[in-house]
Amino acid sequence: MTPQEPLLQFWADGLPNMLHGLQVSVALAGVSMIIGLPLGLLFCMMVMSRNRFVSALGLVIVEIGRGMPALIILYLVYFGLPSFGVLLDSFPSAIIALAWNYSCYCSEIFRAGIQAVPHGQNEAGDALGLDSNVTFLYVILPQAFRSIIPALLGQTILLFQDTSLAYTVAVPELMKEAYTYGSTTFQYLRVFVLAGLCYAVITLPASWITRWLERRLALSY
Numbered sequence: 001m002t003p004q005e006p007l008l009q010f011w012a013d014g015l016p017n018m019l020h021g022l023q024v025s026v027a028l029a030g031v032s033m034i035i036g037l038p039l040g041l042l043f044c045m046m047v048m049s050r051n052r053f054v055s056a057l058g059l060v061i062v063e064i065g066r067g068m069p070a071l072i073i074l075y076l077v078y079f080g081l082p083s084f085g086v087l088l089d090s091f092p093s094a095i096i097a098l099a100w101n102y103s104c105y106c107s108e109i110f111r112a113g114i115q116a117v118p119h120g121q122n123e124a125g126d127a128l129g130l131d132s133n134v135t136f137l138y139v140i141l142p143q144a145f146r147s148i149i150p151a152l153l154g155q156t157i158l159l160f161q162d163t164s165l166a167y168t169v170a171v172p173e174l175m176k177e178a179y180t181y182g183s184t185t186f187q188y189l190r191v192f193v194l195a196g197l198c199y200a201v202i203t204l205p206a207s208w209i210t211r212w213l214e215r216r217l218a219l220s221y
Contacts, residue, residue: 011194014181021177022198028091028173029160032098036159037152039099040106047111058107065104071165073097078169094166102159106152113148114140146217153210157203164199174198 046058065073074097081088088096117140125135167176178195182188 007190010185010187010190014185014191014194017177017181018174018194018198021172021174022202024171025160025163025166025173026202028094028098028163028166028171029156031095032102032159032163033156035095035099036102036106039103041110043103043107044110044114047107048114062104062107065100066108068101070097070101070162071168073101074165074169090166090169090171093169094163094171098159098162098166101162102155105155105158109148109151109155110144113144113151116147117143150210150214150217153206153213157206157210160202160206161199 043058043062046054047062049055049058068076074094077097078088078090078093081093121135121139121143125132125139130139163173164175166173167179170176174195178191182191185191
């Protein structure tokens with residue numbers, strides 16, 4: 001590449017590899033979300049459990065996951081587990097780290113949504129003779145989801161952005177491809193602007209959808 005190469009041509013040359021990296025980032029975020037959402041609900045149930053041991057265990061898991069940066073968790077999984085004889089490739093290591101971090105934040109979102117449902121809903125379920133589990137699944141949880149969906153979407157956007165950390169363990173995601181292209185062209189500013197645009201293709205529409213849902217849900221109350 002020469003310094004005089006037009007910007008659009010420069011971006012066109014690097015776009016195929018960047019799009020491949022973007023696909024990896026989306027896959028990484030998607031798998032982490034699929035694992036993290038039910039795991040977050042499980043942690044929420046543990047924290048809210050009447051069993052003190054289960055509640056304390058859930059609280060420790062959640063606070064550690066929220067208290068440590070996602071990058072530290074990633075390093076602990078990728079570099080720390082081999083010390084115990086557990087060898088993982090970079091991609092599954094990134095999934096474990098991001099899913100744990102994501103699930104811990106989702107756990108607090110779930111808990112806030114559940115606690116926001118009026119206690120009278122539980123009493124109404126008892127009055128109708130419903131089992132407590134049935135009341136939770138079909139009465140409490142659907143009402144909680146109405147208020148927490150925007151927050152979950154916002155956290156998912158942050159999860160997608162956090163996939164950029166996976167380049168530190170050689171996952172070929174978007175930032176890894178950007179660094180590779182930058183190291184061969186030495187045009188880092190151009191490369192990272194292109195990477196930012198690739199992220200924006202996903203995050204901007206997702207942000208608009210989140211704001212739209214917030215308005216719709218606010219009007220439906």
